[in-house]
Amino acid sequence: MANPPQVFATESAEAFVEEGHGGAPTHVEPELLGLAPFQWVSIAMLILFLIAFFGAKVHKTIAGGLDGRIAAIKEQLDEAKALRHEAETLRDEYAKRIASAEKDAETMLETARHEAETILAKAEADGQAMVERRQRMAEDKIAAAEREAIADVRNRAAIAATAASRKLIAEKHDAEADKALADQLIAGI
Template sequence: MLLEAEHFVAIGFFLFLAVLAYYGVHSKIVGALDGRIDGVKKELAEAQKLREEAQSLLASFDAKRKAAEADAAAIVAQAKQEAELLAKEAQERMTDYIARRTKQAEDKIAQAEVQAANEVRSVAADVATRAAEAVLKTETAGAGGAALVDQGIKDLGRLLH
Protein backbone atom coordinates (compact mmCIF):
# COMPACT_ATOMS: atom_id res chain seq x y z
CA MET A 1 0.00 0.00 0.00
CA LEU A 2 2.84 2.37 0.66
CA LEU A 3 4.56 1.52 -2.55
CA GLU A 4 1.79 2.14 -4.94
CA ALA A 5 2.28 4.27 -8.03
CA GLU A 6 0.03 7.09 -6.86
CA HIS A 7 2.21 7.63 -3.79
CA PHE A 8 5.35 7.83 -5.92
CA VAL A 9 3.64 10.32 -8.22
CA ALA A 10 2.60 12.44 -5.23
CA ILE A 11 6.07 12.27 -3.69
CA GLY A 12 7.63 13.18 -7.06
CA PHE A 13 5.25 16.07 -7.48
CA PHE A 14 6.05 17.49 -4.02
CA LEU A 15 9.76 17.06 -4.63
CA PHE A 16 9.38 18.89 -7.93
CA LEU A 17 7.59 21.71 -6.15
CA ALA A 18 10.31 21.80 -3.48
CA VAL A 19 13.02 22.05 -6.15
CA LEU A 20 11.11 24.85 -7.84
CA ALA A 21 10.74 26.66 -4.53
CA TYR A 22 14.42 26.16 -3.71
CA TYR A 23 15.54 27.77 -6.95
CA GLY A 24 13.04 30.64 -6.57
CA VAL A 25 11.01 29.84 -9.64
CA HIS A 26 7.87 31.05 -7.88
CA SER A 27 9.36 34.54 -7.50
CA LYS A 28 10.30 34.52 -11.17
CA ILE A 29 6.76 33.45 -12.09
CA VAL A 30 5.31 36.14 -9.80
CA GLY A 31 7.73 38.69 -11.29
CA ALA A 32 6.72 37.70 -14.82
CA LEU A 33 3.06 37.92 -13.88
CA ASP A 34 3.67 41.31 -12.19
CA GLY A 35 5.46 42.50 -15.33
CA ARG A 36 2.58 41.33 -17.43
CA ILE A 37 0.14 43.08 -15.04
CA ASP A 38 2.18 46.30 -15.30
CA GLY A 39 2.18 46.02 -19.12
CA VAL A 40 -1.58 45.53 -19.14
CA LYS A 41 -1.99 48.50 -16.75
CA LYS A 42 0.13 50.66 -19.06
CA GLU A 43 -1.92 49.55 -22.06
CA LEU A 44 -5.14 50.30 -20.15
CA ALA A 45 -3.82 53.74 -19.17
CA GLU A 46 -2.84 54.42 -22.79
CA ALA A 47 -6.24 53.21 -23.97
CA GLN A 48 -7.93 55.47 -21.38
CA LYS A 49 -5.80 58.41 -22.56
CA LEU A 50 -6.68 57.69 -26.20
CA ARG A 51 -10.36 57.41 -25.26
CA GLU A 52 -10.27 60.79 -23.50
CA GLU A 53 -8.54 62.36 -26.52
CA ALA A 54 -11.14 60.83 -28.82
CA GLN A 55 -13.95 62.17 -26.64
CA SER A 56 -12.29 65.59 -26.62
CA LEU A 57 -11.99 65.53 -30.42
CA LEU A 58 -15.58 64.35 -30.71
CA ALA A 59 -16.77 67.21 -28.50
CA SER A 60 -14.64 69.66 -30.50
CA PHE A 61 -16.01 68.42 -33.82
CA ASP A 62 -19.54 68.43 -32.44
CA ALA A 63 -19.10 72.07 -31.35
CA LYS A 64 -17.68 72.95 -34.77
CA ARG A 65 -20.59 71.16 -36.47
CA LYS A 66 -23.10 73.05 -34.36
CA ALA A 67 -21.33 76.34 -35.12
CA ALA A 68 -21.31 75.50 -38.83
CA GLU A 69 -25.01 74.63 -38.70
CA ALA A 70 -25.74 77.92 -36.92
CA ASP A 71 -23.70 79.81 -39.52
CA ALA A 72 -25.50 78.01 -42.33
CA ALA A 73 -28.87 78.79 -40.75
CA ALA A 74 -27.87 82.45 -40.40
CA ILE A 75 -26.72 82.56 -44.03
CA VAL A 76 -29.97 80.95 -45.19
CA ALA A 77 -32.03 83.36 -43.09
CA GLN A 78 -30.12 86.35 -44.44
CA ALA A 79 -30.43 85.08 -48.01
CA LYS A 80 -34.16 84.56 -47.50
CA GLN A 81 -34.49 88.08 -46.08
CA GLU A 82 -32.54 89.55 -49.00
CA ALA A 83 -34.64 87.58 -51.47
CA GLU A 84 -37.83 88.86 -49.85
CA LEU A 85 -36.46 92.41 -49.94
CA LEU A 86 -35.51 92.06 -53.61
CA ALA A 87 -38.93 90.60 -54.40
CA LYS A 88 -40.61 93.48 -52.56
CA GLU A 89 -38.49 96.04 -54.41
CA ALA A 90 -39.21 94.35 -57.73
CA GLN A 91 -42.93 94.35 -56.90
CA GLU A 92 -42.77 98.06 -56.02
CA ARG A 93 -40.87 98.86 -59.22
CA MET A 94 -43.38 96.84 -61.24
CA THR A 95 -46.28 98.60 -59.53
CA ASP A 96 -44.68 102.00 -60.20
CA TYR A 97 -44.03 101.03 -63.83
CA ILE A 98 -47.62 99.87 -64.28
CA ALA A 99 -48.90 103.07 -62.63
CA ARG A 100 -46.74 105.21 -64.93
CA ARG A 101 -47.83 103.29 -68.02
CA THR A 102 -51.47 103.51 -66.91
CA LYS A 103 -51.10 107.26 -66.33
CA GLN A 104 -49.48 107.66 -69.76
CA ALA A 105 -52.30 105.69 -71.37
CA GLU A 106 -54.92 107.74 -69.49
CA ASP A 107 -53.17 110.96 -70.54
CA LYS A 108 -53.12 109.81 -74.17
CA ILE A 109 -56.80 108.87 -73.94
CA ALA A 110 -57.66 112.25 -72.36
CA GLN A 111 -55.62 114.03 -75.03
CA ALA A 112 -57.39 112.03 -77.73
CA GLU A 113 -60.75 112.88 -76.15
CA VAL A 114 -59.87 116.60 -76.08
CA GLN A 115 -58.63 116.43 -79.66
CA ALA A 116 -61.78 114.57 -80.73
CA ALA A 117 -63.96 117.10 -78.89
CA ASN A 118 -62.07 119.96 -80.57
CA GLU A 119 -62.48 118.31 -83.95
CA VAL A 120 -66.20 117.77 -83.29
CA ARG A 121 -66.55 121.43 -82.24
CA SER A 122 -64.62 122.53 -85.30
CA VAL A 123 -66.79 120.41 -87.58
CA ALA A 124 -69.93 121.58 -85.76
CA ALA A 125 -68.81 125.20 -86.08
CA ASP A 126 -68.12 124.70 -89.79
CA VAL A 127 -71.52 123.08 -90.27
CA ALA A 128 -73.22 125.80 -88.23
CA THR A 129 -71.38 128.48 -90.20
CA ARG A 130 -72.43 126.93 -93.50
CA ALA A 131 -75.99 126.52 -92.27
CA ALA A 132 -76.06 130.11 -91.03
CA GLU A 133 -74.59 131.25 -94.31
CA ALA A 134 -77.25 129.37 -96.21
CA VAL A 135 -80.01 130.76 -93.99
CA LEU A 136 -78.67 134.28 -94.20
CA LYS A 137 -78.40 134.09 -97.97
CA THR A 138 -82.01 133.10 -98.27
CA GLU A 139 -83.39 135.43 -95.58
CA THR A 140 -81.32 138.52 -96.19
CA ALA A 141 -82.46 138.91 -99.69
CA GLY A 142 -84.56 142.05 -99.92
CA ALA A 143 -85.73 144.65 -97.31
CA GLY A 144 -86.12 142.17 -94.44
CA GLY A 145 -82.48 141.28 -94.68
CA ALA A 146 -81.27 144.81 -94.00
CA ALA A 147 -83.45 145.06 -90.88
CA LEU A 148 -82.12 141.69 -89.68
CA VAL A 149 -78.48 142.81 -90.15
CA ASP A 150 -79.18 146.04 -88.23
CA GLN A 151 -80.80 144.07 -85.39
CA GLY A 152 -77.79 141.69 -85.29
CA ILE A 153 -75.33 144.57 -85.04
CA LYS A 154 -77.30 146.04 -82.12
CA ASP A 155 -77.40 142.66 -80.36
CA LEU A 156 -73.63 142.23 -80.84
CA GLY A 157 -72.88 145.40 -78.95
CA ARG A 158 -75.13 144.34 -76.10
CA LEU A 159 -73.80 140.75 -76.03
CA LEU A 160 -70.13 141.71 -76.13
CA HIS A 161 -70.34 144.19 -73.23
Protein backbone atom coordinates in the same frame (compact mmCIF):
# COMPACT_ATOMS: atom_id res chain seq x y z
CA MET B 1 -12.68 -23.23 -30.37
CA ALA B 2 -9.78 -21.91 -28.50
CA ASN B 3 -9.27 -23.02 -25.02
CA PRO B 4 -9.90 -20.30 -22.45
CA PRO B 5 -6.96 -19.47 -20.21
CA GLN B 6 -7.01 -21.16 -16.91
CA VAL B 7 -6.21 -19.38 -13.73
CA PHE B 8 -4.43 -21.37 -11.13
CA ALA B 9 -4.30 -20.28 -7.57
CA THR B 10 -0.81 -20.15 -6.18
CA GLU B 11 0.54 -19.62 -2.79
CA SER B 12 2.04 -16.24 -3.76
CA ALA B 13 -1.39 -14.89 -4.70
CA GLU B 14 -2.62 -15.87 -1.30
CA ALA B 15 0.09 -13.73 0.27
CA PHE B 16 -1.69 -10.59 -0.85
CA VAL B 17 -4.93 -11.64 0.76
CA GLU B 18 -5.32 -11.16 4.46
CA GLU B 19 -7.99 -12.13 6.77
CA GLY B 20 -10.18 -9.07 7.27
CA HIS B 21 -13.27 -8.15 9.06
CA GLY B 22 -15.50 -10.98 9.82
CA GLY B 23 -13.28 -13.48 8.17
CA ALA B 24 -13.72 -12.04 4.67
CA PRO B 25 -10.49 -11.81 2.70
CA THR B 26 -9.32 -8.24 1.70
CA HIS B 27 -6.94 -7.05 -0.98
CA VAL B 28 -3.61 -5.63 0.24
CA GLU B 29 -1.81 -2.90 -1.75
CA PRO B 30 1.92 -3.24 -2.32
CA GLU B 31 4.06 -0.89 -0.26
CA LEU B 32 7.64 0.33 -0.34
CA LEU B 33 9.18 1.65 2.83
CA GLY B 34 5.70 1.87 4.26
CA LEU B 35 4.34 4.20 1.55
CA ALA B 36 1.62 3.39 -0.97
CA PRO B 37 2.23 3.98 -4.70
CA PHE B 38 0.11 7.18 -4.84
CA GLN B 39 2.20 8.59 -1.98
CA TRP B 40 5.39 7.90 -3.92
CA VAL B 41 3.91 9.69 -6.96
CA SER B 42 2.99 12.69 -4.78
CA ILE B 43 6.48 12.84 -3.30
CA ALA B 44 8.05 12.62 -6.76
CA MET B 45 5.85 15.48 -8.02
CA LEU B 46 6.73 17.59 -4.97
CA ILE B 47 10.43 17.03 -5.56
CA LEU B 48 10.03 17.88 -9.26
CA PHE B 49 8.21 21.13 -8.44
CA LEU B 50 10.81 22.08 -5.81
CA ILE B 51 13.66 21.46 -8.27
CA ALA B 52 11.85 23.43 -10.98
CA PHE B 53 10.94 26.27 -8.62
CA PHE B 54 14.21 26.68 -6.77
CA GLY B 55 16.70 25.11 -9.13
CA ALA B 56 15.58 26.72 -12.37
CA LYS B 57 14.46 29.92 -10.68
CA VAL B 58 11.08 29.52 -12.31
CA HIS B 59 9.53 31.75 -9.70
CA LYS B 60 11.58 34.67 -10.98
CA THR B 61 10.54 33.94 -14.54
CA ILE B 62 6.91 33.65 -13.51
CA ALA B 63 7.14 36.84 -11.43
CA GLY B 64 8.94 38.64 -14.27
CA GLY B 65 6.29 37.50 -16.74
CA LEU B 66 3.52 38.61 -14.42
CA ASP B 67 5.24 41.97 -13.82
CA GLY B 68 5.64 42.43 -17.56
CA ARG B 69 1.99 41.55 -18.10
CA ILE B 70 0.95 43.98 -15.34
CA ALA B 71 3.09 46.73 -16.91
CA ALA B 72 1.57 46.03 -20.34
CA ILE B 73 -1.95 46.15 -18.89
CA LYS B 74 -1.15 49.45 -17.08
CA GLU B 75 0.21 50.87 -20.34
CA GLN B 76 -2.92 49.77 -22.19
CA LEU B 77 -5.10 51.33 -19.47
CA ASP B 78 -3.14 54.60 -19.66
CA GLU B 79 -3.47 54.57 -23.45
CA ALA B 80 -7.19 53.84 -23.14
CA LYS B 81 -7.57 56.77 -20.70
CA ALA B 82 -5.71 59.07 -23.09
CA LEU B 83 -7.85 57.89 -26.00
CA ARG B 84 -11.00 58.38 -23.94
CA HIS B 85 -9.93 61.90 -22.99
CA GLU B 86 -9.15 62.67 -26.64
CA ALA B 87 -12.51 61.23 -27.72
CA GLU B 88 -14.35 63.30 -25.11
CA THR B 89 -12.48 66.41 -26.25
CA LEU B 90 -13.40 65.68 -29.88
CA ARG B 91 -17.01 64.98 -28.89
CA ASP B 92 -17.22 68.30 -27.03
CA GLU B 93 -15.58 70.12 -29.96
CA TYR B 94 -17.98 68.57 -32.46
CA ALA B 95 -20.94 69.31 -30.17
CA LYS B 96 -19.85 72.96 -30.15
CA ARG B 97 -19.43 72.90 -33.92
CA ILE B 98 -22.88 71.37 -34.37
CA ALA B 99 -24.43 73.97 -32.06
CA SER B 100 -22.58 76.72 -33.92
CA ALA B 101 -23.64 75.28 -37.28
CA GLU B 102 -27.27 75.10 -36.13
CA LYS B 103 -27.08 78.71 -34.93
CA ASP B 104 -25.45 79.76 -38.22
CA ALA B 105 -28.12 77.87 -40.15
CA GLU B 106 -30.88 79.64 -38.21
CA THR B 107 -29.19 83.00 -38.80
CA MET B 108 -28.76 82.23 -42.51
CA LEU B 109 -32.40 81.13 -42.74
CA GLU B 110 -33.59 84.32 -41.03
CA THR B 111 -31.34 86.42 -43.28
CA ALA B 112 -32.60 84.59 -46.36
CA ARG B 113 -36.21 85.17 -45.29
CA HIS B 114 -35.51 88.85 -44.69
CA GLU B 115 -33.73 89.18 -48.05
CA ALA B 116 -36.58 87.34 -49.78
CA GLU B 117 -39.11 89.69 -48.20
CA THR B 118 -36.96 92.69 -49.21
CA ILE B 119 -36.59 91.37 -52.77
CA LEU B 120 -40.33 90.65 -52.95
CA ALA B 121 -41.17 94.16 -51.69
CA LYS B 122 -38.69 95.69 -54.14
CA ALA B 123 -40.06 93.56 -56.98
CA GLU B 124 -43.58 94.67 -56.11
CA ALA B 125 -42.46 98.32 -55.98
CA ASP B 126 -40.50 97.94 -59.23
CA GLY B 127 -43.47 96.20 -60.83
CA GLN B 128 -45.80 98.95 -59.70
CA ALA B 129 -43.37 101.62 -60.95
CA MET B 130 -43.02 99.79 -64.27
CA VAL B 131 -46.81 99.54 -64.63
CA GLU B 132 -47.10 103.27 -63.90
CA ARG B 133 -44.31 104.08 -66.41
CA ARG B 134 -45.94 101.91 -69.05
CA GLN B 135 -49.30 103.51 -68.29
CA ARG B 136 -47.75 106.99 -68.62
CA MET B 137 -46.01 105.94 -71.82
CA ALA B 138 -49.29 104.62 -73.18
CA GLU B 139 -51.08 107.80 -72.13
CA ASP B 140 -48.30 109.88 -73.74
CA LYS B 141 -48.57 107.84 -76.93
CA ILE B 142 -52.35 108.27 -76.91
CA ALA B 143 -51.98 112.04 -76.32
CA ALA B 144 -49.38 112.27 -79.09
CA ALA B 145 -51.66 110.30 -81.40
CA GLU B 146 -54.54 112.59 -80.47
CA ARG B 147 -52.38 115.69 -81.18
CA GLU B 148 -51.29 114.20 -84.48
CA ALA B 149 -54.88 113.39 -85.34
CA ILE B 150 -56.03 116.90 -84.40
CA ALA B 151 -53.15 118.45 -86.36
CA ASP B 152 -53.96 116.19 -89.29
CA VAL B 153 -57.63 117.11 -89.10
CA ARG B 154 -56.71 120.81 -88.90
CA ASN B 155 -54.36 120.46 -91.86
CA ARG B 156 -57.01 118.65 -93.88
CA ALA B 157 -59.60 121.18 -92.76
CA ALA B 158 -57.28 124.03 -93.78
CA ILE B 159 -56.56 122.35 -97.10
CA ALA B 160 -60.27 121.75 -97.62
CA ALA B 161 -61.11 125.33 -96.59
CA THR B 162 -58.42 126.69 -98.85
CA ALA B 163 -59.66 124.58 -101.73
CA ALA B 164 -63.27 125.60 -101.02
CA SER B 165 -62.37 129.26 -100.70
CA ARG B 166 -60.43 129.14 -104.01
CA LYS B 167 -63.37 127.54 -105.62
CA LEU B 168 -65.78 130.09 -104.11
CA ILE B 169 -63.49 132.97 -104.90
CA ALA B 170 -63.00 131.71 -108.41
CA GLU B 171 -66.73 131.38 -108.87
CA LYS B 172 -67.90 134.55 -107.16
CA HIS B 173 -65.03 136.95 -107.46
CA ASP B 174 -64.42 138.69 -110.72
CA ALA B 175 -62.29 141.64 -111.93
CA GLU B 176 -64.56 144.27 -110.55
CA ALA B 177 -64.55 142.75 -107.11
CA ASP B 178 -60.75 142.70 -107.33
CA LYS B 179 -60.67 146.37 -108.20
CA ALA B 180 -62.98 147.28 -105.32
CA LEU B 181 -60.92 145.15 -102.91
CA ALA B 182 -57.65 146.73 -104.09
CA ASP B 183 -59.15 150.21 -103.67
CA GLN B 184 -60.29 149.35 -100.21
CA LEU B 185 -56.86 148.12 -99.18
CA ILE B 186 -55.12 151.15 -100.55
CA ALA B 187 -57.49 153.43 -98.75
CA GLY B 188 -56.84 151.54 -95.53
CA ILE B 189 -53.17 152.22 -95.73
